[in-house]
Amino acid sequence: MPSKKDKGKAKATDAPPKEITQKDLEKLAKDVDKIASKVQHRQEKALAKGEPIKEKKIDPAKEAEMRKKIEAMVQALSNMEQTGAIKASGRKDMGDHKFWNTQPVLQHGEDVTEEGPIDPAVPRDQVQQEPYPLPKEFEWCEVDIQDDKQIIELYQLLTMNYVEDDDAQFRFDYSAPFLKWALQPPGWRKSWHVGVRVSSNKKLVAFISGIPAAVRSHKTLHHLTEINYLCVHKKLRSKRLAPVLIKEITRRSHLEGVFQAAYTGGIVLPTPIATCRYYHRSLNPKKLVECNFSRVPRNSTISAMVKKFKVAEQPSTPGLREMKPEDATQVRELLNKYLSKFDVAPVFETDDDVRHWLAPTPEVVWSYVVEDTKTHKITDFFSFYTLPSSVIGNDKHKSLNAAYMFYYAIDIPEKEAADSYDTARYTKQRLTELMRDALVLAKQADFDVFNALNLMDNSMFIDDLKFGPGDGYLNYYLYNWKCRDIKPHKVGLVML
Ligand SMILES: CC(C)(COP(=O)(O)OP(=O)(O)OC[C@H]1O[C@@H](n2cnc3c(N)ncnc32)[C@H](O)[C@@H]1OP(=O)(O)O)[C@@H](O)C(=O)NCCC(=O)NCCS
CATH class of the missing domain: 3.40.630.30 (Gcn5-related N-acetyltransferase (GNAT))
Known part of the structure; x- marks a missing residue:
């Protein structure tokens, strides 16, 4: 099953040198789980009987840190294999993000000394007023999901082209009522339901959405855009359409005075929070x-x-x-x-x-x-x-x-x-x-x-x-924060 993103089992092609495999790491993670739950079980038994706890309490911070390290290693390996980013040399070129390297996001390896925006907010009249240009055979549209015909078009685009697991055995099948619910919370905007159609026959071939949300990160409350349902028709993949969709939803967000966004994904981009x-x-x-x-x-x-x-x-x-x-x-x-x-x-x-x-x-x-x-x-x-x-x-x-x-x-x-x-x-x-x-x-x-x-x-x-x-x-991401x-x-x- 795709778990937004659960991309199934990593394929073994171009695998890194085999000193440490993903399996080894997963086993290690399981062992840590086992030890932690054994200790916890003993502690709970003692507590239930009103006996003093003999073992040292697990330091939750240490355990979580260790767990995170292991999970991050497993994930890194898995993602590298999935994206083919592990080269024959076994090294991943983390800097190789032609689009994301240009965006106000934390770059790989960058430390956060102080939390805050990367780019400043700008007044509405300084935001680019024209949509980003698309290749000539396509045009922008706003998908009106209150219109039965258009919600079905969106449903069909996603049901045939949205997230699959790595072995193409399962594909998310968000229903039309679900999409209506997910895309129309209080304060929703039609201008944030952005589609791309083929100019000649008006077929919907790509989509990205934003919805307004109040999200706190640490002590800061953001009124931001939650981005979701980024999808490009299978026949139009790898043509750099996704960056145009992302830039266009960002522009439309800026027009509404919103300069931060939250999004999630199975792939590792610069840089998960x-x-x-x-x-x-x-x-x-x-x-x-x-x-x-x-x-x-x-x-x-x-x-x-x-x-x-x-x-x-x-x-x-x-x-x-x-x-x-x-x-x-x-x-x-x-x-x-x-x-x-x-x-x-x-x-x-x-x-x-x-x-x-x-x-x-x-x-x-x-x-x-x-x-x-x-x-x-x-x-x-x-x-x-x-x-x-x-x-x-x-x-x-x-x-x-x-x-x-x-x-x-x-x-x-x-x-x-x-x-x-x-x-x-x-x-x-x-x-x-x-x-x-x-x-x-x-x-x-x-x-x-x-x-x-x-x-x-x-x-x-x-x-x-x-x-x-x-x-x-x-992976969870914040844009421009x-x-x-x-x-x-x-x-x-x-x-x-
Ligand atoms: C995700 C999807 C729209 C990307 O389109 P594509 O045709 O494969 O990729 P493009 O050539 O248009 O663009 C590539 C760029 O988009 C970025 N990108 C790919 N998937 C992305 C995602 N989920 N979120 C943000 N950026 C993404 C790539 O990292 C790359 O940028 P980089 O060079 O800086 O690394 C497309 O693969 C798709 O529809 N997949 C199925 C649905 C899906 O997975 N949606 C995302 C759910 S989180």
Whole structure:
């Protein structure tokens, strides 16, 4: 499955000298996981029995740092192999970005001494007023996604040409209702839904979008553009159209007085502020095996897998119910408070933002709250969204129905909030319960797999709930902003 970007298994052609392989590094990462979870398990057992903890507590900062180093090495190798950027000499030419080298982004190897913009903001009348020129057979258009015909055109462009895994087995299949939702949050602008058509027959062949968002990085709140759905028709690849699309959306952003952007991608460009890894939780192992998404491990069988991944029939958290639009004020408060602990995270500035992004939307986003039966206070919230993938060239299955973890938040009771160790223990226990229910609800809704990145507090429950690491990574970028490195568990921003 493409995980925006999960580009499947790295091909071994032009591989680097084999002293260290990707497999070695992945094994190392797994070993670190095992050791960490063993120690954690022992600590929790001791805690549960009220015994003193004998071992030294894991220093979370050290563990995270080590994990990040390993993951970065695996990712670097994987990306280098995928992009063919590892030359026969085994060296990657990191400086070889003809377009990105000209852009106000942190260049590879550049240190951040002070956070801030790279280029200054300019008044509207100094922004280039004319669109960037396109090759003569193409023309710009604004895709009107409120027009049924045009949303279908966009859907068709993406469903046939958007992100695939490396083996071209799966391709994202964002539905038309999903695209309408993703591209029309409060304050959306039609001028930021930028298409390229063939002049002669008006066929839509490329697209890029921006939406307004309030995102905080460290202590700075940006009102920026979130860029997404960059796509060039397969027949027009490698003709340097992507840089023109990026420059045009940047120009249109400048015209609205917005000079920063956030975007994500599987490929490594100059320079990620954070890199997260995908994890997958099988809900329908038989289908996943038939689609070649998972394999039956040696010494196992399909029926053993079915048993392993079986979930309860019903959720078990008392007070759990579907979120209603009327919950927006409480959810906003809960969520903004929870997200404030991360180094990069959105800020939901209005109840309308929350209603748009987080109230349930059929076949698009699924959201639940826990309401205290006595006080009627909302204490917890979680959500996931629907993103199927087309299964390419499979006789039996045409589509894989995937749920992706979206935002969540919990209220830490006063008793636990006073002490950081108690807070962490409560967070882990509560999130594990809630996400166990999320899996049940996703299974009831017939999802085949539940995907999550190792951002926010996800590492606290992914092992216990039987998520397995995937081979995809997602890089986070900020345009025109120097930002210090952010660790995955400090990322609170989910981009679709
Ligand atoms: C991503 C895509 C639009 C790039 O188009 P292309 O025809 O392959 O590449 P072009 O020749 O037009 O442009 C190459 C430049 O775009 C950059 N680029 C490629 N993919 C990019 C991405 N996802 N984000 C930003 N820049 C990207 C390249 O790094 C290169 O710039 P550089 O020389 O500075 O390194 C195209 O491959 C595509 O539609 N892929 C499927 C959908 C997809 O992956 N979208 C991105 C989702 S994050």
